[in-house]
Amino acid sequence: MHFLLHLIVIILAFISYEHEAIAQYVPPYTSIVVPITKHIDATKTLYSVQIMTAYVNSQYLRANFLIDIDAPFIWHDCILQWNIYPGSCPANTLCTSPVSCEEYQCTDVRTTFSYDEPSCPPVTNGSTLPGWGYCTCPVNVVDPVTESCTQALLNYDEFTVNTSNGRNVFSGLYGAYPNAACVSSSSFGSFPENVTGVMAFSSSPYALPAYLSQPLKKTLAICLPSNSSTPGVLFVGTGPYYLLPNPSNPPNPDVDVRSLLSYTPLLTHPNSFGYFIGVDSIVIKQKSINIPGNFSTKLSTLDPYTTLRTDVYTRVIQAFSIATIGFPRAPPVAPFGLCYTRTVLASGPDSKFSFPDIDFNLVDGDGMKWTVYAANSVKQVTEDVACLAFVDGGGTAEYAVVIGTYQFEDNFVVFDLENSSFGFSSSLLKEQTSCSNFNFTVTDGN
Incomplete structure (x- = not known):
């Protein structure tokens, strides 16, 4: 009888140890x-x-x-x-x-x-x-x-x-x-x-x-x-989320992009399972274009360019045009309404033709903004023409602003569904890396 009790104690201890080991197991992947x-x-x-x-x-x-x-x-x-x-x-x-x-x-x-x-x-x-x-x-x-x-x-x-x-x-x-x-x-x-x-x-x-x-x-x-x-x-x-530095910048270590992120709340919208953030204005060289009515801005992986309702689009085009007075213009190329000769891009970022930043001012009370630099705002559309990569969505568009994929390229964005927040980096090119710099080499670490 004593032996049987001793055996039961050993078995229970072993089961307890196994359960504890399982509870403490942390997989190598995140x-x-x-x-x-x-x-x-x-x-x-x-x-x-x-x-x-x-x-x-x-x-x-x-x-x-x-x-x-x-x-x-x-x-x-x-x-x-x-x-x-x-x-x-x-x-x-x-x-x-x-x-x-x-x-x-x-x-x-x-x-x-x-x-x-x-x-x-x-x-x-x-x-x-x-x-x-x-x-x-x-x-x-x-x-x-x-x-x-x-x-x-x-x-x-x-x-x-x-x-x-x-x-x-x-x-x-x-x-x-x-x-x-x-x-x-x-x-x-x-x-x-x-x-x-x-x-x-x-x-x-x-x-x-x-x-x-x-x-x-x-x-x-x-x-x-x-x-x-x-x-x-x-x-x-x-x-x-680690990205390697650009080959032209090898001394730099790889970057955990989380350190570059700013956050704003994710918003919900009736009849949609998509993602929205609050944008109350678009600012171009200190000229603020207020977003009337609902501040909800849709985020899209299917719209190729940021689409603005006509009342917003007209004012953005006007503000960007004024901010680029003296830049050599080209006739518009559909679907864009404001275009420039390619010599503007060829002049480089330090020339008198440097394009202004475009800021999406976010509705979070802290003055936070998502800055769109020229790499994501101006697109070369032909060999000789570059255009402002924002398009007119019409006067009855459901959303005043839909941020499209050209503005997402080489930006790191995070949709935290558990905390209902949206993280964004702005252009990774400013950090000497890009979205193409993740190391996809497979290892046996798992």
Whole structure:
């Protein structure tokens, strides 16, 4: 009896030790990480991430997804099968399991988290898959290029990504299991080449960040590259986020970009899962253009340039024009309204033709501003012409200001969903680094 009690004590002590060891385990990664590619072969500039989608023949299939921080859920090129077994899926095709119309996710997505687009037709439960009597779950999705509506089928999906400590990419992988939607291959004719999906990074509970669990925090960090030949970087996790110095500045150590960030509250907007910040004015060389009415400014990864409602746009163009009196002008090139000869850019930052900064004054009571330098405000559009990269959104635009991707390039931005805050760096070029300076070499640290 004494021996039995002693044995029980030893077993309980061992179990307690194991539980304590598990509780104390801290994984070596702090985030997941994926490269960002800039695409210039569609009707507008777009950005994608590459995700591993299925493990076939001892290797992962990979697909490229457009980055959409407004989309309510993920959708991509795949087909549904009720019973997926080895060899049943066509070669080089991604097969997923369908969500039935009788499951709660179907009703939830349709009624609460569907795409808000008036042109989308109502969906029904009429479709079934061959060999099974269960109904599938049709949902509507909106093409971000053409804004046309397409029907998709809700599914159970699986995505795999690399982990990182913010400085290195680890060989260890992280799996996420979202509800996404399948569309046919023919639905991607307007997309950039080899891009076959939309990855939702919004605040929706059906966007990718909602499916990532501990130790990852729901913090999305995006650094869009300014060229299509070298990738930018996207993290989900609290950091650190290290970027290497530019090759021309080798003595400098790599930079944890968190030290460069300023923060302002993230705002919510009715009927949107996207991200908004408060901007009450735009300042150009001490000339302040107040934003009338609602101060909510939308942040977009699909609009290529900052779009201003006409009443705001007219005053911004006027202020920038006055601030650049004497700069050689060129006829406007659509969609821009104020252009210059390229000699202005060729003269360099220290010449009399240096463009003024543009400040977005933020509504946070502390006089905080997001400064847009010339690298993100003036774009070379032809060999001989450069233009102010802000566009007129029309007099009835829903938002007075939508900050577009040209203004995000080589800026590091963080969407902290847990603390409802937005972090921004302004141009990394001023810090002798860029969004293309993350080290994607894979190590065995995980």
